[in-house]
Amino acid sequence: MIRRLGAGLAVLWAAATTSYVALLLAPGDTVDILVGDGPDTPEIRARIVAEWGLDRPEIVQYVAYLWRLLHGDLGRSYQLQRGVGEILATQVGPTAQLTLAAAAAGVALAGIIAVVTAGRGRWLRGAASAAELVSVSVPPFLIGIVLLSVFSFTLGWFPVSGAQGPAALVLPALALGLPIAGVLGQVLRGGLERALEQPFAVTARARGLTERALVARHALRHALIPAVTLAGWFTGTLLGGAVITEILFGRPGLGQVAMQAVTGRDMPVVMAVVLLSAIVYVTISTLLDLAYRAIDPRIRG
Amino acid sequence: MTTYAAPPSVGTLVGVTDLRVGFDGTEVVRGVSLSVAPGECVAIVGESGSGKSVTARTLLGLAGPRSTVSAAEFRVSGRDALAFGPADWRRLRGRFAGLVLQDALVSLDPLRTVGAEIAEVLAVHGVVPRARRADRVLELLEAVGVPDPAARAGQHPHQLSGGLRQRALIASAIAADPELIIADEPTTALDVTVQAQILRLLAERKAAGTALLLISHDLAVVASIADRILVMKDGLIVEEGPAGDVLGAPAHDYTKSLLAAVPSAASRGTRLTTGAPRTRPVPNPSAQVLAGTGLSRSYGPRRVVDDVSFALHEGETLGVVGESGSGKTTLARLALGLLEPDAGRVSLHQRQWSHLRERARRPLRPRIQLISQNPLDSFDPRHTVGRLVAEPLRLPRAERHAQVLDMLDRVGLPPETAARHPRELSGGQRQRVAIARALGPRPDVLVCDEPVSALDVSIQAQVLDLLADLQSEYGTAMLFISHDLGVVHHVADRVLVMKDGQVVEEGDVRAVFSRPRDPYTRALVASVPRMPARTGPRL
């Protein structure tokens, strides 16, 4: 456990440093961004440089950056004129809501479809598999646009945007969750079907178990193992997909902030987002390891 | 070819006439009739793929998806099974008949505890009230001879040895007190000593009045316990009768060849396939080709090979027997120079071998070759047979091809085989390819690690004959590893008996197996199932 924690911290440090170095390599310089669209005179530039401490050597800025990170100070956004910590604090909530809802929707859909169709007739499985295939093959933003046009603009069942209330969460969560449901559905069904063919499943049938009990008591846990290993991928897909979903649905959140920061090369915000997503990833993969152990006694050692 | 077709009598537990089972249009069981009466033990023997397991599973309605089942008559527990729906089958499974599946090691859910698996039967059929279930599980584990049942019930299958898993599986099969146990190869993956224990356990159940349908590829295993034996081949029953008759006076040619093919003490010096005598190369005790002295090797804290010494002479066959995990393979890898010993050394032709640098060892490597248990695993899956056999040959391209064809010819494979992939070959053919490849560079020493363990008796007989022929032709020395005492008795001149990494007994094969001195060897020899009197004890 200690080793995992150490490795996690190392990954975080590496992520922070990598993004720092990467941004240093970027063309143009920070002063340009701060000048923006406005008038541009040497005096204005000089003032900006002094104000942001851009005249110090890069290594000093880097050390200062790490030092501030250690103290939980994420710096100030160049673009949004505010503390990065404060910006992120307001944005974590909506994104967490969105991604959790999407994950829940994806898992629920996939689970239901997999359990209902595993080992069933050709047509049912074919249809489910086709649906899954399409849902992972349609670009996520297209799913969003279609959902919006149909359920919000035309039918008016769900509000278009904003983070108010559960109703506004339905469409974005679906848009983000459908591709996940597709992948997860495939994995789960494949896992279930493989488990149902195993000798232990035949043995369980030989004890007089019904198919449903067999799925519930034996096969589902086996199907979960490959699904759990994919969860790291899901995290990435959810966080990445949040960028597009939030922009499309006009939702506040980290994705929108990240996109804005990235296009504006708002370094402090970009790095904070990088760091945050690294933390999320490390946390989730640690949790997954634990879940994995709980599900599969063989790797408990 | 005779087809047994007596209609099942009314008192039978299971009776089926002209049972046919097909998968995707190919019939694999082609008209089997059999019946099991209460308290009776019926055995089905036959080579791999003859349809034994499919027949057994079909008797419980578990032929599987994509299968088509038909029968002239099919009665289970006195009812017409042809009219059964899923629910009818479910009520019978576990309660009326318990099934012990062939793949014992994977027939328990690896994610659940052993106790939970056994309790499941009790729960499904409601045979004992919930509160009593845990106790009943312990009783059952106790009954099948699992030591410390309370601790074992809470463990997962991977924490149990093969023998314990098989016992747990049997416990779950007998949990609801069925009238019939169908046991499909219940001892196949087990060591002889454990096998003997499991056979005793089954015999106890039989004595307690439970009927048994026992399936095995090993005639000796069923000999001790079966009342009636059915011999199956290509989906048909070719011979059927009381155990003594079938084994003592086999009527069908197939049964005869099956019996003859079993290697044993009696078969020494003969060809298994024909029974004709064969010439053995005369070992030359003055020409030592391979020797190990004081070899030790550990993995982590465990000493897997512990102070082992051996010597192998020109033309000699040194057998190594021992149970699973006793360090046989590790010893083979030490001998091959694939593993550095922690202590001791190996010499090849009385020169340093184990402590050479790999670069120095490389030119000598063709002198010592390996045949392993699973040939498929030792073949690069992308290569054709021709390429595989050519790999160890250090010859110009043109000669290489001729040599490959020559070697294939010697192991009895047609030249076309060179263009095929090993996965398209049968198990016996694959092992022939492995032999061709190993003997291509004309090694002085051949290390055979369980070369026939994966093969049917008849195929095993062919491969053993082939090995013997080539050995006498080339005068190759063999380090022959096997868990099968019969096989070692058949092929080896001298034998090492290994236990927990140590050599417990060593000597001339006949001496060691007929008058074992070490208690472990004695137990080992005693555990080997015996055929009835006609041929005497088969060792």
Next chain:
Amino acid sequence: QTTQNATLTWAVETQPITLNPQLWSQNKARLLVFNQFDALISRGEDGSFQPWLAKSWEASDDGLTYTLDLRDDVTFHDGTKFDAASVKANLDQFRVPGYNPAVAAIQLKALDEAEVVSPYRLKLTLKEPDALFLDFLASPYAGQVSPKSLKSAKDLKFGGPDLVGTGPFILDRFVQGQELHYRRNPAYQWPPAGAAHQGPAYLPEITYRFLPEAAVRVGALTSGQVQVIEGVPATEVGLIKKDPDLTLQTSLNSGTAYSYYFNTSHPPFDDQRVREAFREAVDVDAVLKSVYQGTATRAWSIVGEKSPFYDGTLKGTFGGDLAKANSLLDAAGWGQRDAEGFRVKDGKRLTVREVASAPFVRDRRDILSQAVQAQVKQNAGIDFQVRIVDQGSAQKALEEDQYEIFGNSRGDSDAGAALNLILPEKGAINRTHFADPRVDKWLASASATSDQAERKELYAKVQRAAVTEKAIVFPIYVPADQVAARKSVRGLGFDPASGTPAGAYDVRIGT
């Protein structure tokens, strides 16, 4: 009949970078600023200045002192009194180093000092006459902030609910990336002179929702989830006009027209014939029709049609003459064509590059560029390359002179301010590298006088020099703002100074 208690949701395209009026930089945020803050003076429909928080003002004859008489009945949202001292505090805030370097260096360049004469009278002294000074007093920069909150605001540069003004609405919630929420200021009695009513605002509450996707904004409006949207995409204009439940209002923006500025510092645009040829090679009307579905107004000068300084005589002086374009290019030595049909000279293709910074591309100008690109290729064999890049790269390209075309429009309420930045040889955004002493002189004189007629004449000369004589600019369209709303929403209007949507003071929901 008015439903007094109805609330309103208004979808806007952009989230403001800052809510502090003194740091205001986006015209799109103007309507938000004037909900929360009042400026000292306001502008009427005719461009004249009218009283607001200042009841009256007087300029000395030499244009060096302004005396303001302030209203005495105004209080900030935090309860503090508005008076001459607070105005001075606001002005002094701009002098804090690093606070708003741009305003300090440009708009307040001339200001010498502010002096409190009496509690409600303020004297402002300038170092030199500045025709644009009153424009400053009417701009969002002059939105009055409570001096107390200037000191206590948690995040002064961003503003937000704790930076308070005197306006008709009180900002009580800001959710990053989502919305702004205002509630009515019940004490409000000091609307600008041009307002349609007196007393507090009609709406008790108003929410501005940020919806950057145009299609989403329209969808939200048509499905009734919001009542007002701004930034109506041209493609939707037709559908909205047809919808009986919706209304659409349009206003041209003030300031400069959206124009391509030619970089005259190096080939090919150092040759006036090529500049003219580029303009002639584009059928602007067709382009505008396809890109803006006929909703855009063609521009003929740098200065937009809405501005009083617009020179009408420029109308029809350029554009769309393909034959002329080609003969000009032939004459300029670009007679040969390469395999792809582009003109070449000395083995070099006739390539012109536009570099734009992605965050500032709006109004579908990327698509406009594509349309122009297709036209100049087909009509004259000009290879027009459009690069939309991040801010850093754009800035770099501009600094390194790696561009031939620079697209820009400015929303200044006084077009003169924009011209001062763009045209003088040392102008802060002189991307054309155009230098003409005459123009510099005309601009300087226009800045020094407050005589509107005289300024108009001077600016007309400037426009003719840039557009016809030197052809350094290719005016394309006059930016406009559209507001679409449900029928029931009344009182929507446009800010006379900028032509952008006005605040919500006069807005009400009724039938």
Next chain:
Amino acid sequence: MSAVAGSRPAPKVFVRPGALLPAAFLVLLGIAVVVPGLLTSVDPLAADPLNALSPPGAAHWFGTDHLGRDVLARAIHGAGHSVVIGVAATAIAVASGVLLGLAAGLSPTWLDEALARSFDVLSTLPELLLALLIVAITGPGTGNVIFAIAVAQVPNYARVIRAQTFVVRHSGYVEQALTFGRSRLAITAGHVLPNVLGPIPVLATIGLGQAVIAGSGLSFLGMGPQPPAAEWGAMLAEARNYLRVAWWEAFFPGLAITLTVVCLTVVGRRLQRRFEGRTP
């Protein structure tokens, strides 16, 4: 007395009509990439403002877009951008993934550990965010998008190759090759490398589909090939503003992406089945 390994019949290659359709589409796609001129003679960049947003009809089968360009021609030429982005990104990712994975799998433990951690660092960033970051740094454009997607996908391949290398390194046939006296280098080149590549065709086919989606996502966000280049994602991004007036402008590029990915996945799975069928 041991388990008897039944030999499995060699898998037969069935040619079902359902299998032919995706393959046929991919062939068509290939033509569109290499010689789009064979499929359409219309210039995808030729704007005709007067005929903007005309619905599908005889003159323009897929209609025209907001600048009057032929949607069919743009969809066909778009394959060049979208598929090339996907193919190039996948190729780069596969090549570097194989190299890194193999290096890790064959390295001593500490180096392997370090490499494995560096894959971790790369994967801590969601693919799209990483690509966004890279594009933000390098600027939009085809090359940069390819690079960004490739970098984001490297760990996927590297991990698989690393695991596969472990398996192959300890397999029976590598050990056997050692007993023939072959050198490490010969074994690595002759046995390890070819065998670790086994899962790559499948992964790459499916990964290609995902790369196409990722590329279109970046284009959608305005980070991809610059206008007026016809790229499916960019076409969709532009078309979203005309959804209510011209569904066809979005529908066809959307369909193109979806079909491409579906067909790639179907073919990839079929490859996988054949691959799995032959290694027992």
